[in-house]
Amino acid sequence: RKEVEQDPGPFNVPEGATVAFNCTYSNSASQSFFWYRQDCRKEPKLLMSVYSSGNEDGRFTAQLNRASQYISLLIRDSKLSDSATYLCVVTQTGANNLFFGTGTRLTVIP
Amino acid sequence: ETGVTQTPRHLVMGMTNKKSLKCEQHLGHNAMYWYKQSAKKPLELMFVYSLEERVENNSVPSRFSPECPNSSHLFLHLHTLQPEDSALYLCASSQDRFGTGGSYEQYFGPGTRLTVT
Numbered sequence: 001r002k003e004v005e006q007d008p009g010p011f012n013v014p015e016g017a018t019v020a021f022n023c024t025y026s027n028s029a030s031q032s033f034f035w036y037r038q039d040c041r042k043e044p045k046l047l048m049s050v051y052s053s054g055n056e057d058g059r060f061t062a063q064l065n066r067a068s069q070y071i072s073l074l075i076r077d078s079k080l081s082d083s084a085t086y087l088c089v090v091t092q093t094g095a096n097n098l099f100f101g102t103g104t105r106l107t108v109i110p
Numbered sequence: 111e112t113g114v115t116q117t118p119r120h121l122v123m124g125m126t127n128k129k130s131l132k133c134e135q136h137l138g139h140n141a142m143y144w145y146k147q148s149a150k151k152p153l154e155l156m157f158v159y160s161l162e163e164r165v166e167n168n169s170v171p172s173r174f175s176p177e178c179p180n181s182s183h184l185f186l187h188l189h190t191l192q193p194e195d196s197a198l199y200l201c202a203s204s205q206d207r208f209g210t211g212g213s214y215e216q217y218f219g220p221g222t223r224l225t226v227t
Contacts, residue, residue, distance in 0.1 A: 002153070034215065042202055043218035044153070087153070097217075098143075100153040 003027060004090050014109050017078045018031035021104045023088030033064055033071050036087040038103065044087055047073075076097045076110045113137045114219035116201050122225045123191065131186040131222045133201030141206035142184040143216065144176060147198040158205045159184060190224045199224050 006023045013019045023034075048055065049061040050071050061074040071090075081103035087099040092100055114135045122185055123129050135142060144156040156170045159178040175187040196216075202216040 043220050045218065046215050049215065091171070098155055102152045 003095050004088055004101040004104060006088050006104050008102055008104060010105040010107055012107045012109055015078055015080060017108075018074065018076045019078060020072055020074045021086055021106075023087075023090075023092040023101050024068075024072050024074050024096065025088075025099070026069070027090075027092060030069075030090045032091040033062075034089040034091075035060075035062055035073050036100075037088055038085045038087055039056035040084075044079075050073055050109070063076075075106075078106075080108050080110060082106060083108045113217050114201060114203055116199075116219035116222050117182075119129050119173060119220060119224060120223045120225075122227060123188070123193060124138050124227055125193070127191075128187070128189040130188065131199055131201075131224075133184040133219055134188075135182055135184075135201075135203035135217070135219075137203055137217060138218075139203040139205050140181050141204050142181070143202040143204075144174075144184065145200040145202065147200055148196075149222070153200070157186075188224075191224075196224055196226045 004023060004025050011019055035047040037047045038044040048057050048060060048062050050064045051069040052064050054063045058074045063072045064098045071088060075088060076091040083106055085105050089098060091098045117132045121129060128219055141160040143158050146154045146156055158174040160167050163176050173190050177185040177187060198221045200221045201219040204216045
């Protein structure tokens with residue numbers, strides 16, 4: 001079983017739509033969670049950390065569900081510039097292990 | 111953005127060549143990482159250095175040899191590579207609070223796109 005699993009998509013949504021991605025992780029000892037964004041042929045860039053209480057940054061909302069071992073990313077009012085691959089990252093404190101999902105490809109259509 | 115820089119950006123090398131990838135971070139971080147990204151695969155963590163000590167080596171073949179002379183610089187020495195080693199090699203850095211090399215926000219360089227012929 002993979003450490004981190006994501007639906008690879010692609011998700012094709014119209015501008016202004018709301019879209020949600022989920023990511024599941026297999027190790028219940030996982031401690032830190034992040035969403036990264038990667039544009040085509042560019043490096044991943046940190047989008048937001050995911051906290052137990054959930055957190056919001058503008059149009060982006062991240063949630064963590066430890067009981068079900070998944071994290072989610074919600075994007076409201078999608079913009080063309082949101083088109084990218086979104087990577088879920090899960091880490092385990094003290095184990096020197098960071099695990100990336102394969103990414104979910106989002107295309108926002110005019 | 112110039113927080114983490116990598117050179118060269120593109121590299122084509124034959125299987126018998128020896129080359130080195132360079133990474134430099136200007137963020138004051140104390141941990142640095144090498145990743146490999148192949149098409150349609152998740153990022154693979156190769157090496158982790160924290161406080162200039164290697165803390166992780168994920169069963170990477172010996173034809174890849176890392177070097178961390180100080181907390182700002184990281185090298186990946188390459189020799190006798192195989193065509194399947196062609197990939198994007200990404201360097202990242204972070205602030206590691208516990209000396210274990212993980213768990214915190216990482217900042218990536220632009221990567222070196224390597225092609226082995």
